[in-house]
Amino acid sequence: MSLDLKSLHKRFGAVRAIDDVSLTVGDGEFFSLLGPSGCGKTTLLRTIAGILQPDSGTIALDGRDITGVPVHARNTALVFQSYALFPHLTVFENVAFGLRMRREKEAAIKARVDEALALVRLDGMAGRFPAQISGGQQQRVALARALVVRPALLLLDEPLSNLDARLREEMRTEIRRIQRAVGITTILVTHDIHEAFALSDRIAVMNQGRAEQIGTPADIYLRPATQFVAEFAGQVNHFATRVERVDGARLEVATSDGARFWVAPAGPLPAIGSELSVILRPERVRLDNGAYANRFTATVEDVTYLGGLTIYRLTLGAHRLLAQAQNLGTPALAPGATVAVGWEAEDGVCLVRG
Numbered sequence: 163m164s165l166d167l168k169s170l171h172k173r174f175g176a177v178r179a180i181d182d183v184s185l186t187v188g189d190g191e192f193f194s195l196l197g198p199s200g201c202g203k204t205t206l207l208r209t210i211a212g213i214l215q216p217d218s219g220t221i222a223l224d225g226r227d228i229t230g231v232p233v234h235a236r237n238t239a240l241v242f243q244s245y246a247l248f249p250h251l252t253v254f255e256n257v258a259f260g261l262r263m264r265r266e267k268e269a270a271i272k273a274r275v276d277e278a279l280a281l282v283r284l285d286g287m288a289g290r291f292p293a294q295i296s297g298g299q300q301q302r303v304a305l306a307r308a309l310v311v312r313p314a315l316l317l318l319d320e321p322l323s324n325l326d327a328r329l330r331e332e333m334r335t336e337i338r339r340i341q342r343a344v345g346i347t348t349i350l351v352t353h354d355i356h357e358a359f360a361l362s363d364r365i366a367v368m369n370q371g372r373a374e375q376i377g378t379p380a381d382i383y384l385r386p387a388t389q390f391v392a393e394f395a396g397q398v399n400h401f402a403t404r405v406e407r408v409d410g411a412r413l414e415v416a417t418s419d420g421a422r423f424w425v426a427p428a429g430p431l432p433a434i435g436s437e438l439s440v441i442l443r444p445e446r447v448r449l450d451n452g453a454y455a456n457r458f459t460a461t462v463e464d465v466t467y468l469g470g471l472t473i474y475r476l477t478l479g480a481h482r483l484l485a486q487a488q489n490l491g492t493p494a495l496a497p498g499a500t501v502a503v504g505w506e507a508e509d510g511v512c513l514v515r516g
Contacts, residue, residue: 163224163314163345164189165210172205174372179205180216183373187349187364189224192341194350194358194384197368198394199419204319206368207351211317214467224421239308243320245300247292253279253303254288260311267412278306281340302336309344316341317482318350322357329331334360355395359383369389383443385428389513392441399442399483402515405434412455412507415440419480423456437515444473446509447485449495454504461500476503 165187172180173462179202187193200499208214212233221229239260247256248298257278261271280287282302292300301321307318322330338361340452341348352358354443358365359379367372367382367390375387386392389400403415406422408431415438418420425440448454460483465513472494476483485503495501 163348164260165315166220166222166225167206167210168220168222170206170209170221172202172209172214173217173491178202178336178371180209181273183219183371183464185366185373185376187347190345191363191515192338192348192350192361194351194352194362194365195368196355196358196365196394198353199472201368202371203353203368205371207317207319207349207510210315210349211238212236213240216459218237232272234379237313238317239311240317240319241321242306243323245292245321245324247300247307249292249302251291252288253284253290253292253295255475256292256306257310258301260307261354264311274307274310278310281309281343282306282336296329297325301325305337305340309340309346312348316346318348320351320353322352322354323417327340330354330357337361341398367394369394381480384511385509386513389406389439392511396485397444399444399447399481401440401442403438403440403482405432405436405438408434413438413512417481421479421481424507425510425512427512432498432512432514439513439515441513442505442509443509444484444486446505447476447483448504449474449485449487450499450504451502452504455507457502457504460501462495462501464497465494467494474501476501478503482490 168179168184170183179234183206195206196205209216221228231354254275257275258271260315261274278289282305284302287295322333325333334357350361362379365382366376369390375382375391383395386395392398401417403417405413406416412424412426414422414424458478460478462474463477466473470489471487472487476485476487
């Protein structure tokens with residue numbers, strides 16, 4: 163089912179926790195609310211769930227206005243960060259809890275719980291207690307308990323934050339598999355950019371209560387609408403520049419210390435004299451003598467080895483430049499080395515400065 167939020171507002175005293183948020187989540191879509199602590203993403207999720215009421219605005223589920231509908235009547239299911247399993251109940255009884263509250267018949271409960279446990283690959287675990295299974299398995303029980311009631315909307319509040327790195331990666335794959343198998347509309351709250359990118363069809367990047375940008379993971383990473391989105395989505399090189407020259411679809415820009423390079427904005431070309439913020443991702447900085455639109459000589463300041471990748475911190479005139487290179491078996495550059503660097507005009511993302 164689809165979800166429509168229109169002009170939602172929520173304040174806590176002087177704090178605007180939700181500030182005029184409007185968005186649509188399509189039927190069967192996996193949608194993430196992404197942002198740092200305090201940005202409003204959890205408040206928005208709890209407002210969708212009915213735990214909180216908005217000060218103004220509307221929430222519609224498949225065309226039905228549920229803004230004032232109580233939690234139990236919304237046909238949504240929320241998986242909490244802590245999983246909130248009942249320690250004194252078995253896995254089976256934890257999953258069956260919602261069905262028993264709905265007074266389903268015992269035969270139906272047995273069939274649906276078995277089906278839900280099979281879906282999350284916990285066959286044979288029904289008789290165990292939460293303390294007898296791993297954190298990843300507990301998370302699957304929480305998912306099964308949410309899905310067994312067949313909600314119209316699944317809400318996930320930082321569900322992987324309590325897991326170690328290996329389990330997080332494993333459970334990302336499992337959550338996406340389960341969501342695709344069931345086809346349920348899902349909203350995830352997370353501060354983890356990798357989690358949001360791996361799971362989501364689309365993402366809303368939240369900042370100070372507002373949805374600063376809504377788009378696919380590729381939109382968010384490659385075409386950020388603001389500097390905040392660009393920096394939250396990953397490491398960046400940032401240049402404050404002024405437009406000096408126009409040449410067809412390209413602009414020559416200059417920094418305050420006189421460094422000049424070419425950019426190719428995706429939209430209309432700003433006029434000469436316009437101030438632009440240019441965002442350049444580290445992986446777009448090439449460490450070779452290629453025939454790029456922008457070519458410079460830099461000095462290696464620091465080297466960070468990350469297994470499959472090496473991160474270089476370079477000095478380029480008055481600027482510090484991050485470059486990312488895949489490790490393909492060649493020796494890494496050493497601090498102090500001089501290296502040719504370059505990038506294409508299209509590699510920079512141009513944002514007009516206010």
